[in-house]
Amino acid sequence: MEKKLLIEVEKKIITVRNKKVILDSDVAELYDVLTKEINQGVSNNPEKFPEGYVFELTEDEKNEVVKNFDHLQKLKFSPQLPKAFTEKGLYMLATILKSDQAVDTTIAIVEAYAKLKELSRVIVEVP
Numbered sequence: 001m002e003k004k005l006l007i008e009v010e011k012k013i014i015t016v017r018n019k020k021v022i023l024d025s026d027v028a029e030l031y032d033v034l035t036k037e038i039n040q041g042v043s044n045n046p047e048k049f050p051e052g053y054v055f056e057l058t059e060d061e062k063n064e065v066v067k068n069f070d071h072l073q074k075l076k077f078s079p080q081l082p083k084a085f086t087e088k089g090l091y092m093l094a095t096i097l098k099s100d101q102a103v104d105t106t107i108a109i110v111e112a113y114a115k116l117k118e119l120s121r122v123i124v125e126v127p
Contacts, residue, residue, distance in 0.1 A: 023072065024039055024085065025072075041093060055086075
């Protein structure tokens with residue numbers, strides 16, 4: 001896995017509802033597929049995405065992320081409410097997406113979340 005991809009994944013992780021998530025459009029960009037394909041995968045495999053794995057943003061949440069994250073400006077005029085994938089949801093998504101790009105991206109996602117957990121432990125431990 002290349003470091004550049006890990007950095008790209010880290011940039012896409014945002015906090016919504018006190019959860020670290022990646023929005024469907026960013027997931028699609030990372031996996032080099034259309035957002036529609038990501039959401040079709042979820043719709044076609046509902047058993048893989050129980051509550052807490054993926055959730056739809058409210059209109060207010062969508063407006064908030066558009067306001068606070070420059071890379072999400074493209075969502076401003078979208079009629080669709082974005083879906084947010086939690087870490088668990090991203091792991092399940094990886095079981096659906098099959099390609100060399102998907103393997104590299106999934107590894108980068110795993111590494112990025114592990115790094116976030118390590119950082120949060122270090123921050124908590126510092127007196």
